[in-house]
Amino acid sequence: xxxxxVNQAPARPARPVRDGVGLGLAVGVSGVAFxxxxxxxxxxxxxxxxxxxxxxxxxxxFALAGVVAAxxxxxxxxxxxxxxxxxxxxxxxxxxxxxxPRRARRLLVALGVIDExxxxxxxxxxxxxxxxxxxATFCTLYLTWNLATLAGAIGAGHxxxxxxxxxxxxxxxxxxxxxxxxxxxxxxxxxxxxxxASIALATTAVLPVGVPVILAAVAALxxxxxxxxxANQPAPDQPAPDxxxxxxxxxxxx
Amino acid sequence: xxxxxxxxxxxxAGCYGFKLAGLTVPQRLLASPRVRRFAELVPVALLAxxxxxxxxxxxxxxxxDPARLAGLAAAFVALLLRAPFLVVIVVAAGAAAVLRAVxxx
Numbered sequence: 001x002x003x004x005x006v007n008q009a010p011a012r013p014a015r016p017v018r019d020g021v022g023l024g025l026a027v028g029v030s031g032v033a034f035x036x037x038x039x040x041x042x043x044x045x046x047x048x049x050x051x052x053x054x055x056x057x058x059x060x061x062f063a064l065a066g067v068v069a070a071x072x073x074x075x076x077x078x079x080x081x082x083x084x085x086x087x088x089x090x091x092x093x094x095x096x097x098x099x100x101p102r103r104a105r106r107l108l109v110a111l112g113v114i115d116e117x118x119x120x121x122x123x124x125x126x127x128x129x130x131x132x133x134x135x136a137t138f139c140t141l142y143l144t145w146n147l148a149t150l151a152g153a154i155g156a157g158h159x160x161x162x163x164x165x166x167x168x169x170x171x172x173x174x175x176x177x178x179x180x181x182x183x184x185x186x187x188x189x190x191x192x193x194x195x196x197a198s199i200a201l202a203t204t205a206v207l208p209v210g211v212p213v214i215l216a217a218v219a220a221l222x223x224x225x226x227x228x229x230x231a232n233q234p235a236p237d238q239p240a241p242d243x244x245x246x247x248x249x250x251x252x253x254x
Numbered sequence: 255x256x257x258x259x260x261x262x263x264x265x266x267a268g269c270y271g272f273k274l275a276g277l278t279v280p281q282r283l284l285a286s287p288r289v290r291r292f293a294e295l296v297p298v299a300l301l302a303x304x305x306x307x308x309x310x311x312x313x314x315x316x317x318x319d320p321a322r323l324a325g326l327a328a329a330f331v332a333l334l335l336r337a338p339f340l341v342v343i344v345v346a347a348g349a350a351a352v353l354r355a356v357x358x359x
Contacts (some may be wrong), residue, residue, distance in 0.1 A: 019338075021341060053266075082264075086272050091296070093276045093279055095295045095340065096276065097281050103276065106278070109277060112271060115300075120295055122297055142336050165347060166346065169322050169325035169326060172304075172305040172346075173329035173345075174342075177333055178339070179301050183298075188295070195299070197303050212298075216299045216300050217300060220292055224288050
């Protein structure tokens, strides 16, 4: 049983294909913004496409384009962009145990270990649904992100701003929705989520872009040290969370 | 090959290597309850942080975009009402789009 069956309400049915494809399409179109930004920073169309095809992790891609645009050190820029990808290692630790890919398949699965696929995979109630969700999200997002990158790089970014369609909210809303069952599952999860969000916001002004999110792993470390034994034990009498304590975006960074 | 191509390909290789490294760690290293619990909590912490950062910052500064925050709040209400996942993100994007269409931010 998934953990969101608090208050005797039925669990939301797992819809790994529909949800994965939907998320992949909605987030993938942001590739237009990357393609346009990359070419605007001085990368060629093919360099922009190579990053989306081979790196396939948005934060690192934007980071490298930003350094090229600023005329900064390519060595430092490359190191920074790679460092931003380190959170995918932490995701891989968890996904490895759920997806259990073998040998050659692992090499392919690795390319797809990013924020969106991790969130969608771990939101599923069982391993089969998790594998389906990973595949659906990865395939859809990979195709959409790469086509959108090409479109943005050759100038389609002038058609309209993704913001006008509210697409900048898709990522934050999707991450919130996908960790929501975990937030209902236990107090430790809620505290860890709130602490992670607070750490990231509080350090945004003083650390390079992208690093605050990685630093949020400290919250998980403290949570694990404080409560190692209560994994996935939903409390039957647990009250519904109220918005003041679970909506990370409304927190002030202090 | 230009220096920019070297940077592009090195970034791609490094990012891929980091992804593969996590998958390649032997699962028996995760046998300890504390390590397993850490691996379970990492996505919660990082995705919450990502949601917050993407909602409320721009570059290295806090940036409170009213339409974006309203979209996230709408998503939260939809979650409280047990809306399915796709409904949640459509509600979020729709709320932000409508607010911007009527001139908010």
